[in-house]
Amino acid sequence: MDLHSGLPYWIVKNQLFNYHHPLKEACTVDVAIIGSGITGALVAHELCLAGISCAVFDKRTIATGSTGASTAQLQYEIDVPLSAMIDKVGESASVTAYHASLQSITDLEQVFESTGVHPNFKRVSSLFLASNQSGFRLLEREYEVRRRHNLPVSFLHADALLAAHRIEAPGALKNTAAAQMDSYSAATGLLKYHRKKSDLLLFSHTEIVSYQERKGGYELLTGEGIPISCKYVVVAAGFEAGQFLPKQVMDLISTYALISQPVQPSQLWPERSLIWETATPYFYMRTTSDNRMMVGGEDVPFRNPERRDRLLRWKIKRLERKFREVYPEIPFVVDMAWCGTFSSTKDGLPFIGPWPGKKRMHFALGYGGNGITFSMIAAQVIKNKLVGVKDEREKIFGFERLGR
Ligand SMILES: Cc1cc2nc3c(=O)[nH]c(=O)nc-3n(C[C@H](O)[C@H](O)[C@H](O)COP(=O)(O)OP(=O)(O)OC[C@H]3O[C@@H](n4cnc5c(N)ncnc54)[C@H](O)[C@@H]3O)c2cc1C
Numbered sequence: 068m069d070l071h072s073g074l075p076y077w078i079v080k081n082q083l084f085n086y087h088h089p090l091k092e093a094c095t096v097d098v099a100i101i102g103s104g105i106t107g108a109l110v111a112h113e114l115c116l117a118g119i120s121c122a123v124f125d126k127r128t129i130a131t132g133s134t135g136a137s138t139a140q141l142q143y144e145i146d147v148p149l150s151a152m153i154d155k156v157g158e159s160a161s162v163t164a165y166h167a168s169l170q171s172i173t174d175l176e177q178v179f180e181s182t183g184v185h186p187n188f189k190r191v192s193s194l195f196l197a198s199n200q201s202g203f204r205l206l207e208r209e210y211e212v213r214r215r216h217n218l219p220v221s222f223l224h225a226d227a228l229l230a231a232h233r234i235e236a237p238g239a240l241k242n243t244a245a246a247q248m249d250s251y252s253a254a255t256g257l258l259k260y261h262r263k264k265s266d267l268l269l270f271s272h273t274e275i276v277s278y279q280e281r282k283g284g285y286e287l288l289t290g291e292g293i294p295i296s297c298k299y300v301v302v303a304a305g306f307e308a309g310q311f312l313p314k315q316v317m318d319l320i321s322t323y324a325l326i327s328q329p330v331q332p333s334q335l336w337p338e339r340s341l342i343w344e345t346a347t348p349y350f351y352m353r354t355t356s357d358n359r360m361m362v363g364g365e366d367v368p369f370r371n372p373e374r375r376d377r378l379l380r381w382k383i384k385r386l387e388r389k390f391r392e393v394y395p396e397i398p399f400v401v402d403m404a405w406c407g408t409f410s411s412t413k414d415g416l417p418f419i420g421p422w423p424g425k426k427r428m429h430f431a432l433g434y435g436g437n438g439i440t441f442s443m444i445a446a447q448v449i450k451n452k453l454v455g456v457k458d459e460r461e462k463i464f465g466f467e468r469l470g471r
Contacts, residue, residue, distance in 0.1 A: 072376050073405030075136040076326045076361070077251035084129045084255040089272040090289055095296040096122040096268065098453070099287055101275050101311075102303035103127075104134035105439055106431045108254040109446035110301050112178060115266045117450050122268035123258065124287075124295070129271050130254040132305050136407035138324050138363045139253075139439060140341045140353050141246040142193050143169035143218065146436045147415030150208040155414045160463045162216045164416055167460050169218065171443040172246050175253075178443075184256035186249045187356045193245035193341040194223075196236045202345030203237040210240055219244045232337050234393060236344075245341050247353050250439055278311070284427055301449055303431040303442075306408050316418055316469065317410040317434050319369035320348075323382040325404035327360040334397055335360070342393065350389045360399060362386050366409065375406050382406070410434045417441035419448050419464035430466075 098114055100107045103125035114121045125132075145152065145168055152161040179188050197203040206222070213220040219242040223231065228239050261267035274290040284298040302311045306319060335354050336342075343351035348366035355361060365382045369375065383404045390399050411434060412418070418432040419441070429449045433441030444460060451458040 072372065073379060074403040075251075075324075075405045075407070076355075076403050077137075077249050078131060078135045079403065081249070081252050081255070084259070086129050086269070086271050088270055089291070090124065090270045090293050090295070093294045093296075094122065094268070096120055097297065098122075098299045098301060099124060099275075099285070099295050099297040100301045100303055101125075102132070102305060103129045103254065103258060103269070103271070104132045104303065104305055105130070105137075105250045105254045106305065106433055106442040106445060107301075107303035108257040109178070109442050110303055110431055110449055111261060111267055112182070112257050113446040113450035114453070115261045115264070117454050119450075119453060122270065122295075124270045124273045124275055124289075126272065126274035126290075129258060129269070130251055133407055133409070133438070134254050135251045136324070136405055137250045137439065138351070138353060138361050139248050139250040140351065141172045141175065141248065141440055142341065142437065143172060143242070143244055143440070144193070144195065144437075145415045146411065148205060148209050149216070149218070150205070150212045152415060153212070156416070156463075156468070163459065164463055165213075165216070165218055167444050167463075168437060168440050169244060171440040172244060174447070175248070175440070175443050176246065178257070179253070182257060182260045184253065184260055186253035186256055188246060188248040188253075189356070190243070190246050191341055191353070192241060192243045192338045194228075194232060194234070194343075195240040196234065196342065196344040197238045198236070198344045198346035200237060205345050206238055206240050213240075218242075232340065234342075241340075247341060278428075280425070280427075298427065299453060300428045301431055302428065303445075305432075306410050308430060308432055311428070312430070313422060316466070317412050317432070320366045320409040320411060321369045321375035321378070321406060322363060322409040323365045323379065323386060323404070323406045324361065324363035325383055325386055325401050326355070328400045328402045329358040330360070330398055332358050336394055336397065350386070352390065352393070359402070360390070360397070362390050364389070369408060375408070379404060379406050409436075414468070417445065417464055418466055419445040420452065420461055420466065422466050
């Protein structure tokens with residue numbers, strides 16, 4: 068499956084991590100991580116810090132899956148609003164999931180601070196706009212429940228929103244706990260960091276095509292027929308993880324993004340907030356460190372990559388129009404556009420941990436609009452499991468909930 072097409076800005080802006088290193092001979096490692104995107108990179112980071120020997124395998128050029136196409140907004144809000152999630156999975160699990168998501172933004176920040184990797188991580192405010200009156204009522208419910216559970220949030224009515232953010236909408240929820248980054252640079256930066264410290268093996272262009280459970284671990288087989296012996300496998304294969312799962316757990320979605328030419332910093336919107344809305348599918352926007360505007364959305368159910376790509380021109384026009392509805396006074400000229408694959412789960416939560424009965428195969432599947440914050444959580448939960456530390460998040464994000 069093509070995970071994206073068109074020109075994802077990050078792969079153009081950053082120098083491509085030009086690393087061609089396929090596995091050529093049989094190898095043995097404690098943990099084999101399948102996937103070198105932001106999830107695999109964060110898992111590798113956590114395991115290396117814990118002194119666990121690991122190797123990352125990717126069938127593509129490093130980090131050129133969804134991670135290269137991501138708009139990389141980091142928000143504690145999950146695609147399913149807290150007030151609605153409570154109805155799906157209960158109050159305690161929902162609140163823990165929201166707080167875990169909030170904490171993961173700080174944890175990501177600390178990962179970059181401690182490694183000296185600079186993926187343009189920046190704290191920004193976030194605005195969740197009411198798209199219409201029913202969206203306004205959702206914001207009222209959301210505000211009340213988030214306040215009750217000590218999540219950072221304030222309510223802006225229409226006049227305050229217009230005065231502070233120049234946006235005409237019925238209202239918005241605001242918080243200052245969000246952030247943005249460049250996930251391609253983050254993933255490649257972390258992998259390079261651990262390569263340099265010589266504690267990580269990294270193999271590109273190495274597809275894992277099958278696996279066999281053995282006493283005390285797994286034997287994986289590459290497309291070239293080369294065996295890899297390991298005690299544990301971590302599947303961080305993004306939306307292609309289905310081949311390792313006994314059953315389908317997510318729906319695939321096609322999504323679209325574009326980036327404008329740079330403008331003068333003074334022409335950008337107040338606070339350079341992350342902006343999104345209550346409508347489904349939602350439209351969202353952010354700025355970049357080089358004063359561009361990145362907008363995305365227009366999601367449709369995934370059918371196949373050809374169909375997704377055929378819609379690109381039409382989707383560009385719709386996203387441009389959406390942007391102009393919010394900020395008609397800001398000059399917006401599209402520079403690049405791309406489409407990608409995304410996925411969602413029924414309760415908006417990721418799948419992290421082993422499939423029941425397969426104790427040594429862990430999944431790190433950060434599905435949904437918060438894929439990257441979920442990747443951080445997955446890396447910690449899996450590390451904790453391997454070193455024997457109890458983690459309350461395991462229960463909430465594990466596959467066991469499918470049977471409930
Ligand atoms: C347009 C777009 C916008 C997005 N915006 C946001 C956002 O604002 N905020 C946010 O948090 N998330 C966002 N996401 C989601 C986020 O980008 C993803 O959740 C995240 O990048 C997934 O990272 P990953 O490492 O799990 O997957 P990937 O980056 O796809 O990496 C998986 C890797 O596994 C490799 N692989 C797969 N199968 C095999 C195999 N059998 N053998 C070897 N290698 C294999 C692939 O080649 C790939 O490189 C967005 C996604 C898209 C497409």
